[in-house]
Amino acid sequence: MRLKLTKPLVFFDLETTGLNIGSDRIVELSYHKLFPNGNKESKTYRVNPEMHIPEEVSKVHGIYDEDVHDCPVFAQIAKEIVQVIEGCDLAGYNSNHFDIPLLAEELIRADVDFDLKRCKFVDAYVIFMKNEPRNLSAAYRFYCGKSLENAHTANADTEATYEVLMAQLDKYPALPDTVEGLAEYTSFNRFADFAGRIAYDNSGKEIFNFGKYKGQQVAEVLKKDTGYYGWLMGGDFPQYTKKIVTRIFLESRKK
Helix, strand or coil: CCCCCCCCEEEEEEEECCCCCCCCCEEEEEEEEEEECCCCEEEEEEECCCCCCCCCHHHHEEEEEEHHHHCCCHHHHHHHHHHHCCCCEECCCHHHHHHHHHHHHHHCCCCCCCHHHHHCCEHHHHHHHCCCCCCCHHHHHHCCCCCCCCCCCCHHHHHCCCCHHHHHHHHCCCCCCCCHHHHCCCCCCCEEECCCCCCEEECCCEECCCCCCCCEEEEHHHHHHHHHHHHHHHHCHHHHHHHHHHHHHHHHHHH
16 A cells, blocks of 8 residues: 555545535444554444435435434534544545535534544545546546446445545555645645635735635734624534634634
8 A cells, every 4th residue: 555644544425414514414424444554444324414304315325314313413423423533634535625514513513622623634536636537436437447336325435435545546656645745735725614715825814715805814804894703603604614713803802
């Protein structure tokens, strides 16, 4: 295996009630944990999202309300999930833009104090898009020479992502062979939050990446327009984004 690990790398995939990071919920989570010594462990959780799974979504991943009715809610397994990823880095397929932000939201809702920013993130989708733009099924066929059976089930997608990343490392010798290097390679931008609403400027200060104050430092905006903070807190923004803005708001009031 060409990938050099200094800590465990957790490949994971979520199946959810939809694609809205701020309001949708997890219905299935699978992980495949790879240790530096080559050992592996895997597990799949079914989760009661405490909301209806739209029929059009169920047709994609095959999970219906009755399938998760008697499953634990996310808050009941959140601490166990944190134990799995504590001290690890994370990998997935399009995980930087969806799975990680949504997992961060679920942890906040479960009142579990674990900041995913402590992990490095490797996104096999970004590697694929930079080299052979396709979806996961095509990536699996291209890199591994196999058809992806049971696509859109968390376990199948997680296993496929693991195999794809290993094949990518073999196919592209120029790819970094450390998680640090791969995380840098698969990162499009530097954001303070997971949804890309708050970015960093060249001096490392948080700036708004949307709206009428786009490009302006968050701390300076909140000093001159305190009403904007209230609007953000009442708006349909991810909880993690609100958490970042609140920290900056409180810090700015101390100065």
